[in-house]
Amino acid sequence: MAVIVRAKQPFLDWLHAVDPTSHELTLDDLNHEPNVYLLPEAESDEEAVRQVHRYCKHIVEEELDGWWRERSDWPRNLNFELFNQWFEWRYHSMVLDVGKAPLVREEV
Numbered sequence: 001m002a003v004i005v006r007a008k009q010p011f012l013d014w015l016h017a018v019d020p021t022s023h024e025l026t027l028d029d030l031n032h033e034p035n036v037y038l039l040p041e042a043e044s045d046e047e048a049v050r051q052v053h054r055y056c057k058h059i060v061e062e063e064l065d066g067w068w069r070e071r072s073d074w075p076r077n078l079n080f081e082l083f084n085q086w087f088e089w090r091y092h093s094m095v096l097d098v099g100k101a102p103l104v105r106e107e108v
Helices: 009-018 045-067 080-086
Strands: 002-007 035-038 087-092
Touching (some): 002 045, 009 080, 045 080
Antiparallel strands (some): 002 035, 002 087
C-alpha cells in the first residue's frame, strides 16, 4: 500500500520555531509535492492503520529530516500521536506500476 503524508499546522509551527529561514514557508509550500511511502499490504482499514502505526516513527524521521537535520531540535517522542497531530495521511491499497523498468531498491 502507499501512504501519502501532508504536513499540518503544528509541523509548520515547529519548523518556523527551529529554522529562522523558514518563516516565508506556508503549508502549501510544504505540501506541494507530498511524500509517498510504500508499506506492506493491508487487507482492511484497521490493518492499514496498524501498518502506519508500525512505521510512523520512520515516516516522521523522514519528514523532519527533509526540512531540518538537527536532530537535537526534533521532538523527543516521534510516536503515532505526534504523527497524527503533525501530519495528515491517507493510504491507498492499490499501487500500480506501469513502468517497464525493474524496480530499484534504495536504502534510506
